[in-house]
Every structure is written in structure tokens, then in C-alpha cells.
Amino acid sequence: MKSHEKNLLLQTKYNVTASFYDILDYPWERIYKKWRPALVRDLRGEILEAGVGTGRNLKFYHQDVELVGIDLSKQMLSKAEKRKTKARCKVSLLHEDATVMRSIDSNKFDWIFSTFMCCVMPDEIQNLAIEQFSRVLKPGGRFRLLEIVYSKNKKIRKRQDFFTPFVEMVYGARFDRNTLRHIEQSSTLKVTKTSFLKDDTYLLIEGIRV
Numbered sequence: 001m002k003s004h005e006k007n008l009l010l011q012t013k014y015n016v017t018a019s020f021y022d023i024l025d026y027p028w029e030r031i032y033k034k035w036r037p038a039l040v041r042d043l044r045g046e047i048l049e050a051g052v053g054t055g056r057n058l059k060f061y062h063q064d065v066e067l068v069g070i071d072l073s074k075q076m077l078s079k080a081e082k083r084k085t086k087a088r089c090k091v092s093l094l095h096e097d098a099t100v101m102r103s104i105d106s107n108k109f110d111w112i113f114s115t116f117m118c119c120v121m122p123d124e125i126q127n128l129a130i131e132q133f134s135r136v137l138k139p140g141g142r143f144r145l146l147e148i149v150y151s152k153n154k155k156i157r158k159r160q161d162f163f164t165p166f167v168e169m170v171y172g173a174r175f176d177r178n179t180l181r182h183i184e185q186s187s188t189l190k191v192t193k194t195s196f197l198k199d200d201t202y203l204l205i206e207g208i209r210v
Ligand SMILES: C[S@@+](CC[C@H](N)C(=O)[O-])C[C@H]1O[C@@H](n2cnc3c(N)ncnc32)[C@H](O)[C@@H]1O
Pocket: 007, 010, 011, 014, 050, 051, 052, 053, 054, 055, 056, 070, 071, 072, 073, 076, 096, 097, 098, 099, 114, 115, 116, 117, 120, 121, 171, 173
């Protein structure tokens, strides 16, 4: 299957999943909701949230933020529209593919922020998204991405293997995406810090556009 077809499949998947996404995700969201405020607390200026989903991060942004949230799925965005009312900052939500960002100007953003988007994005098109991140960030602009990856711990890995068919079917997510490696190969984005939020599975990738 060609990469744009995979993307189309992902879009269709999320258009269907959107109506029960928050219910399905509830067991994980109980953990994520503790992390979300801290992940965006220090972000200021013009921010692009890629793969904004149902808008779980929106209410945590500082009031001095101007946020553009993009997503591949119109149905996910319509859920996010409802959460927009809880945000303290100015929010615009756009139906945009992160690998294209047709309507988004170059050198616009101070930050790119994303939670769990690259782990659903096929590896073959991740470099397209990374090129777009680089294009739309201002020079010196920063990025922070939270992704889920395979653990090296046998016990955790066994649990991940158990959930693999479910997460791939429902979210299109995989634990073996190589987001960090793709960014490290970029000539314009520089990784400045990696850390794990839990075990060695929730990988936070931070960096700067040089
Ligand atoms: C696992 S959900 C995460 C949603 C949200 N960020 C969160 O933390 O709850 C992944 C989201 O990324 C979106 N997505 C996947 N590929 C995308 C792309 N190429 N461009 C924009 N959004 C994309 C999906 O439609 C979905 O809403």
C-alpha cells in the first residue's frame, strides 16, 4: 500500500473512532491527564499542536499562547471544537495533514507540540511531517513530542505485545515507529533532550530548529 493510501486509511479510521475515542482511551487518559498540564506549562507564543485529536491538551495552555491545532480527521476536530471553550488562550482548529500543512505559513511558530501523533504515522511519511515541522517553525523555534515506543523490559514488552493488535486496529498506532531516528536525520531540527515519562515507553523528544 502506498504511503498516501495509508494516510487515507488512518483518516478514515479516526473519522470512525472519533465518536468513541475518549471512551476507549479512558484507561490511558487517567495517566496522561496527570502529564498534560506540565507538558505545555512553559509554552508561550505561537504554537502549532499537530494531531490535536479530541483536544485533550487545549485547556492547559497558558493564556499568552496563540494556538493552531491541526488534525487529519474532521470528526476528531469536531470533538476538539467542544473542548475549545475550556481553553484560556486563543485557539484555531484546522483540518490539515501534518505531512502537507498546505494552509500554514513558513517560519510562523515558536513551538510545535504533539502528543501521540507520530506513533500513529506510517514511518515512510514521518520525514514529510518533520520537513513541515522545520518549515513552519521560526529559526530557533522549539518542538516537544510525546510518543509511545517499545520497552526493552521483557515484562513490559509482553504487555505491549498483548495490546499491539488493539492499538493498531483502533488507533493505527505502533510501538516500533522510528520518530527519534527520523528527527536525528534532519539537517534543520536538532534534538536537545530525550526523556521518558514512564518506564522506557513514553518517550518525550525535545529540540530546536537550527
Ligand atoms: C492517538 S491520537 C492522539 C490525539 C491527541 N494528540 C491526544 O493526545 O489525545 C492521534 C491523532 O493524530 C491525528 N493524525 C494522524 N496523522 C495525522 C497527520 N498526518 N496530520 C494531522 N493529524 C494526524 C489523528 O487523526 C488523531 O487525531
